[in-house]
Amino acid sequence: MKVICARKDLYEGVQTAGRAVSPRTSLPILGHLLITAEEDKIRIAATDLEIGMECIVDAKVEEPGNMTVPARTVTEILAALPDTDVALSVDDTNTVSLKCGTSDYSILGLPADEFPMLPEVREEVSVVVEHDAIREAIKRTAFAISQDESRAILTGILTQVIDGGLKLVSTDGHRLCLQECAVVESHGAVNAIVPGRALNELSRIVPEGQGTVEVKIAPSQIMFRVGETILISRLIEGQFPNYDKVIPKEHTKKLTVPTEQLLQSVKRAEIVARENSHRTIVSVQDGTLTVTAESGNVGRAHEEVEVIKEGEDIRMAFNARYLMDVLNVIDTEAIEVELSGEVSPAVIRPQGQEEYTYVLMPMQVE
C-alpha cells in the first residue's frame, strides 16, 4: 500500500477515528488504527470492541492495500509535522514508512488482518435526524446516565423509535430525563439501549448547523453516519426500567421559575451544600422561592428567587448537583416545576417545551 495525503486531512482523520481507541487495552491491536487505501481515498478505522469509528480521507492512492499503525504515536507525529503532503507506505514486515518533507519515520505496525472487522449493521430500523436535534437531545439526557458499572443498563441511554418519532431516556435511579426528538424520516420501531459513551462521541462528530445524521439499528448494534464518518456501537442488553411509570401524571403545585437566576442561586448554595451530601432545602412561600444549605463545618447559605406559584407552599430537599445539571442544559428563560408532596418526584420542564421532561426525586427531609 502506498498513498499521499494532505497532513491536515490525515491528522483530522486519525484524531476522529482515534477516539474509539481504548487507552488501556490488553490487546495490542486495539491500540492501532487500520488504514485502508482504495481508489482515491483512505479509510481510517479504530475500535475498542464496544464502539468503532471509521472515517474517510481524500488521498492519492498509488497502490491500494492496508496497514495498521499505533494510534498514539502516529497522532503525535502528525500533530507536530508541518502542513504539507505526507506519504504513507508499508513493507511486508508491517513496518510503516511515514515521510513528510525532510522527516522520515519507520513505525512498527501489526498485520492488518489481525484488526477486528467492524460489524456490519444489518438495517432493521432506521431514522434520519437533523444535526441540531440530535445534539440537543444528547446534551439534555447524557448527563443523567449512571456511572455505576454494576448497573450496566443505566449506563446507557434508551433510544426509542416509535410512530415516526425518536425518544431518548436516561436515568441513574435518582432522576430521569426524557427528550422527544423530531425526525426527518423513520422506518420501523425499536427500543435500544445505547452506551452513554457512544452518544457522547456522536455529539462530538456531529457538526453544528444544517445536515442530518443517519441512524441504523440492528438487534445488537447501532450505527450512526455523519457525513463520511461512521460510528458503530454495541447495544447494552437487558430491560430498561419502565420509565413511563415514574413520570408523575398529576401535580398539586406548579411553579414558574427564571432559569438563570435559579441556576446561579443553586450554584452558590452548592458551595456550602457540597460539604453536606449536596443537600439543599428549597422552600416556596407565596411568590418567593428560597434555597438554603447548611453544613456544620462551613456555615449557611440563603438565596431567594421570585417565582410564580400555583397551589400551596412547600418545602423540599434536593441534591443541588442534580438541580444544577438540568438547569445547565435548559436554554429557555423560565422553567416550569410541578410538585406534589415533599417526598414525591418533581417534574421540571423548559417553559413551553413539552418535549423535554426531567423527573427528580427529592432527598428525605428529616
Add this chain to the structure above:
Amino acid sequence: MKKDRTILLVDMNSFFASIEQQCDPRLKGKPVAVGGPAGSRAVVSTASYEARQFGVHSAMPVMEALTRCPELVLVHGDLRKYVDISRRVFRICGDYTDLLEIYSVDECFMDVTHTQTLFGGSWNIALDIKRRIFSELGLTCSIGIGPNKVLAKLAAGMRKPDGLVEIRPEEVRDLLENLPVEKLHGIGDKVAARLRNMGISTAGALGRTPRDRLKRHFGVYGEVLHAMGNGDCDTPVVPYYDQQDIKSVGHSHTLAQNTRDWGMLSHHLLRLSEMVGRRLREQGFAGRTVSLTVRYADMHTFSRRQSLNEHIDDGYAIYQVALSILREQVGNKHAIRLVGVCVSNLAKGFRQLGLFSDVKDRTLLNTLDAINNRYGEFTIRRASLLETKPRGKAPSCFAGARTQQASLD
C-alpha cells in the same frame, strides 16, 4: 487544655476471667480462660493471671492454650454479666470527674485536672477507686496517672495486676529514653517495624528524630509520632456526651474452617452485611463506601473498598457490593480465614430517594427492624440465612465503647 493536665487510666485486670472467679469462688486461684469451647477454632478472650503464668494470653487459640496449660478451666463468656460489671466500674469512676472516656469494656480515661483538689489529689482518687472497686465488686485494677493519655496508659501498663503508678512530668525524659517504641500506646507492630527500619527503636530516639523526616514517612501521623516520642499528647479525654459521630460501621467473623467455598463465603458476607445494615439504620446513617476485609490462613490481612454514587443502609445492597469486591478484587485462590464488612463515608438524614426503589422496600425494612428490635437480631431473616441462629438481645462487649457510653445515661 494542653498544659498541666492530670489524666488517669483505669484498666481492669484480666477483666472477664476475674469476674468469673468472683462469681464462682471455686475458680479462685486456678488458671481460668474465657473463650470458646475446646475443639473449636475459638480464641481466648481473657486469661486469669494464674493462666498467664503458663503463657496463655488473649487471642491465643483455645487449643494452644490447653496444650500449654492442661488444667486450664475454660469458661464460656457471659457478655451480659461483663457489661453489667463494666457499667458499675465506670459509675464508680464517674464519681470523681465528669470527663470520663470509656475506652473499651474494661478501660476508661479520666481527666481529673480540675476535680482532683476536691478529693485530695489524683493519687488519693486512684487509691479510692481501687479500694471501692475491690470492696464493692471484688475486682482489681491497674491505674496509671500521667500528664496526658499516652503517659497514663504507659503508667497503667507498668505494674500489673493491681498496680498504681504515676508518671510525673519531670520523669518523662528519663523514662522514655530506653523505652521500646511499641510500648507507646498507638504504635502497633507495623508502625514499630517501619520505625525500626528507619533505625528508631526507642521512644527517646523517636523524640529526637526530626519532625520532617517522620512526616515524610508517615504523613500527618508523623507529627503525632514525634510528639509521642517526647511524651507529648494533647488528645483530650472525650466524654460520651461530646463524642464525635461514628465514622464507620463494620462486623467481621472468623470462619469455623478456612474456606474457598463461594457459598460459605457469600453466606457469611450476607449475614455480616445484614448486621451492618441494621446498625446503620439503628443510628440513622447510610454510607457510600463498602470495604471488605479478608484474612488468609497465614494471617495476611487486607481490605478492598468500593465507593458508590449513593448512600445505602440496606443489608442486601451492602452484601451485593461486598460480594462483587470479593469476586472481582479478591477471588478465592487462597483459603480465607476471616471476612469482614464495613460501611464508611457515612451521612445522616440525607437519604436521596430513588425513582424505582419502591416505598414498599423501605416499609418492609422498617417492619423487619421493628420485629428484630423487639425479639432479637435475626429473629426474622432471609431464608438463605436460616442456619444463622437468632442472637437474642444480649449486649455486645465489642459493640464499641460509644454504645456503652450512651447506656450509662
